Structure formats: C-alpha cells, structure tokens
Amino acid sequence: MLIRGATEADLPGIIEIENREIxxxxxHFGQAPTTLEEARSAFERARGKYPWVVAEDDGAIAGFARCSPWKARESYRLTTEVGVYVCPEWxxxxxxxxLYEKLFPAMREGGFRTILAGIAQPNPASNRLHEAMGMKFVGELPSVGFKQGIWISVGYWALHWSADEQVMK
Ligand SMILES: CC(C)(COP(=O)(O)OP(=O)(O)OC[C@H]1O[C@@H](n2cnc3c(N)ncnc32)[C@H](O)[C@@H]1OP(=O)(O)O)[C@@H](O)C(=O)NCCC(=O)NCCS
Incomplete structure (x- = not known):
C-alpha cells in the first residue's frame, strides 16, 4: 500500500469512494454524487494549500484523506477541517x-495550526482514529444533518499546534 499525495489522475478513484459514502x-453529508468536474474544480482550488493524500494498492485507490477551508473569513486562515474515507474492503x-500520518505533517508544514474534524454520530471507528491522532472531543452539534429522513448530530474534534507562533500574522 502506497500512501502519497493525490494527483488529478486519482480523482475517479477518489469520487468512487466518496460517492458510495454519499x-x-x-x-458524508452530500446527497447527490460528486461529478468528476466538481472533483477537478475542488482539487484545483485546494492545490498548493490544502493537501490531499491517497492510499494506492496496485493502481487502485483504497482510501483518501484531505483538508479544506473551515470558514472563509480571513481570521480562520490557520484552521482547516479534515476528512478521511477508506473503501469498505480496506x-x-x-x-x-x-493516511492521516501523511496528511497531518503536510498540514503542519503548510502552516495550519488548528485542525478540526466534524464526525456524524455515531461513528466509533472515526472517533477513535481522530483521537489516535491527538485530537480532543470539543462538543457536539445536535441534529444539524438531515439525510434519508434521519436527523444526525455531529461531534467535533480539535487539535491545536501552539509552536511556531511567528507564522501567525
Ligand atoms: C473511519 C475510517 C476512515 C477509519 O479508517 P480505517 O482504515 O478503517 O481505520 P484504521 O484501521 O486506520 O484504524 C484507526 C483507529 O480506529 C480504530 N478502529 C478501526 N475500526 C474501528 C471500529 N469499527 N470501532 C472502533 N475503533 C475502530 C483502530 O483500532 C485504530 O485505533 P488504534 O490506532 O488506537 O488501534 C474508515 O473506517 C471509513 O472510511 N469509514 C467510512 C467513512 C467514514 O466514516 N469516514 C470518516 C468521516 S469523519
């Protein structure tokens, strides 16, 4: 299993996993499948700023992890939200x-200082994975998702790297 930065050629494999989750x-709180066009545009927007990584097994994408903007206002610029999806067989x-062991250092090197994860509950595997990366549970937003007729609460996990204060302009 090779863990590496994602390229545009990985997008069909990425959306296959993503769309099954959707x-x-x-x-995943999407309801309509992501198109290749949408994935290309998201990948382009992320390029050079928000790292995406994939797990590749013999040419097939077995999983991916990526980060994206938390909120648009400028003071949130050192904060990013992570997501990770592994195909069921894996x-x-x-x-x-x-995947996270590759993504987290890349986010840190890229200058991010606060990492957030919103996890639709219940999801013991995801909760455990994020805690294994040093993230701490910081609270739950009740009934913020509505999917397939079910209200879903989202728990939030956070990690803050306080070192390198000089990067904070
Ligand atoms: C959540 C998910 C990404 C975890 O990836 P994974 O490859 O299955 O997890 P790993 O094998 O790397 O295990 C990570 C940790 O979670 C634990 N774990 C894995 N499956 C678990 C389960 N079903 N219940 C409890 N803990 C579990 C592992 O023991 C490990 O902890 P440890 O390092 O302390 O032993 C994956 O299961 C997945 O894609 N699920 C569907 C999509 C999803 O929920 N994505 C997360 C969106 S926030």
Whole structure:
C-alpha cells in the first residue's frame, strides 16, 4: 500500500469512494454524487494549500484523506477541517491511520495550526482514529444533518499546534 499525495489522475478513484459514502452512508453529508468536474474544480482550488493524500494498492485507490477551508473569513486562515474515507474492503487495516500520518505533517508544514474534524454520530471507528491522532472531543452539534429522513448530530474534534507562533500574522 502506497500512501502519497493525490494527483488529478486519482480523482475517479477518489469520487468512487466518496460517492458510495454519499449514497449509502451517513458519514458524508452530500446527497447527490460528486461529478468528476466538481472533483477537478475542488482539487484545483485546494492545490498548493490544502493537501490531499491517497492510499494506492496496485493502481487502485483504497482510501483518501484531505483538508479544506473551515470558514472563509480571513481570521480562520490557520484552521482547516479534515476528512478521511477508506473503501469498505480496506477498513480496519490501518489505512485511515496511515493516511492521516501523511496528511497531518503536510498540514503542519503548510502552516495550519488548528485542525478540526466534524464526525456524524455515531461513528466509533472515526472517533477513535481522530483521537489516535491527538485530537480532543470539543462538543457536539445536535441534529444539524438531515439525510434519508434521519436527523444526525455531529461531534467535533480539535487539535491545536501552539509552536511556531511567528507564522501567525
Ligand atoms: C473511519 C475510517 C476512515 C477509519 O479508517 P480505517 O482504515 O478503517 O481505520 P484504521 O484501521 O486506520 O484504524 C484507526 C483507529 O480506529 C480504530 N478502529 C478501526 N475500526 C474501528 C471500529 N469499527 N470501532 C472502533 N475503533 C475502530 C483502530 O483500532 C485504530 O485505533 P488504534 O490506532 O488506537 O488501534 C474508515 O473506517 C471509513 O472510511 N469509514 C467510512 C467513512 C467514514 O466514516 N469516514 C470518516 C468521516 S469523519
């Protein structure tokens, strides 16, 4: 299993995993499948700023992790939100962890200082993974998602790197 930065050629494999989550599960709050065009545009917007990483097994994408803006206002610029998805056949085999072990240093090197994760509850595997990366539970927003007729609460986990204060302009 190779863990590496994502390229545009990985986008079909990424959206295959993402769209299964959108259509069949509750962890992703999308409701309509992501098109390749939308994925390309999100990848372009992220390029050079918000890292995306993939797990590749013999040419197939087994999982991906990425970060994205938390909020648009300028004072949120050192904060980013993470997401991670591993294809069902590969879950529980350490790939989520390996993806984050690549993504987290990349985010830190890129200058981010606060990492957030919003996790639709319940999701013990995701909760555990984020805690294993040093993130702390900071609270839950009740009933903020409505998907397939069900109200879903979202728990938030956070990590703050206080070193390198000089980067904070
Ligand atoms: C959540 C997800 C990304 C985790 O990735 P994974 O490759 O399955 O997880 P890993 O094998 O790397 O395990 C990571 C940690 O979670 C724990 N874990 C894995 N599956 C678990 C489960 N079902 N219940 C409790 N803990 C679990 C592991 O023991 C490990 O903790 P440890 O390092 O302390 O032993 C993956 O299961 C997934 O894609 N799920 C569907 C989509 C999703 O929920 N994404 C998260 C959106 S916030």
């Amino acid at each position: 259509l069949e599960n509750f962890a 879950q529980g085999q350490g790939i989520g962890r390996k």
